[in-house]
Ligand code: ATP
């Protein structure tokens with residue numbers, strides 16, 4: 001029991017390098033949580049979060065005046081983030097190149113928080129080679145009115161179907177309404193192959209049980225069903241990162257969970273930025289050791 005798990009959270013002194021202004025500004029009016037609370041949360045969870053969010057093009061949901069005021073989705077650097085936030089040039093569809101943001105350490109995360117960031121979303125590929133995705137995210141979006149139990153059953157179905165294809169997957173509660181099933185992959189295939197696999201997987205699921213699942217975006221077809229959102233796996237798309245806070249009432253957070261734990265959760269937002277101790281305890285318990293990692297490649301189907 002006194003074995004230190006691989007992903008034990010280490011004290012990171014870097015957050016001190018980033019001064020946080022207006023710590024008392026209320027960012028989550030429903031729960032009264034402040035920018036200071038948010039910064040403390042990210043400083044504490046940064047080591048766990050960076051295992052997944054570091055060195056990956058990211059998009060930020062920034063809400064400088066709090067979640068109830070105007071928020072915007074930011075992909076590119078406006079030049080104002082300073083030394084702790086990196087820039088990676090990425091070729092756009094029309095051929096020109098744009099700089100995308102990435103972070104590599106806690107100071108990077110905290111700089112984004114200082115700039116009003118609440119949410120961190122990441123690409124499915126890393127800065128070393130943005131053209132080779134290394135994770136697939138199957139985003140389960142249950143229609144309004146569906147029970148969370150339905151989403152849980154869907155996630156397990158997907159886990160089993162992926163397993164039949166030889167792929168290990170992991171569950172993450174989004175901090176919103178749904179579950180993300182995350183498939184770590186070797187960066188040994190193209191975006192075209194990646195998106196094609198995700199789309200065919202989602203469509204096959206939709207055909208196997210059309211009463212429960214739908215793989216098309218159309219709102220009408222999603223009625224009473226779970227949308228298997230495979231579109232997160234296209235080049236340029238993002239998905240919310242593990243441990244990102246959400247710009248939603250009560251400051252919920254996206255959390256990695258084990259498949260065994262899934263049964264006990266009643267919704268996709270059981271923890272908030274106020275649960276630093278509980279979340280660190282989970283990390284340090286070893287429960288999540290190995291979460292989101294597996295050396296595997298897409299099968300040829
Ligand atoms: P929920 O469980 O409530 O669905 P979610 O994070 O999965 O939470 P979705 O609405 O399904 O939310 O969105 C999926 C992903 O699409 C987000 O995680 C995000 O990365 C991306 N996204 C969200 N808003 C935008 C936006 N304005 N522009 C581009 N991408 C976005």
Ligand code: MN
Nearest residue numbers: 139140141178
């Ligand atoms: Mn979703």
Ligand code: MN
Nearest residue numbers: 139140141229
């Ligand atoms: Mn979605």
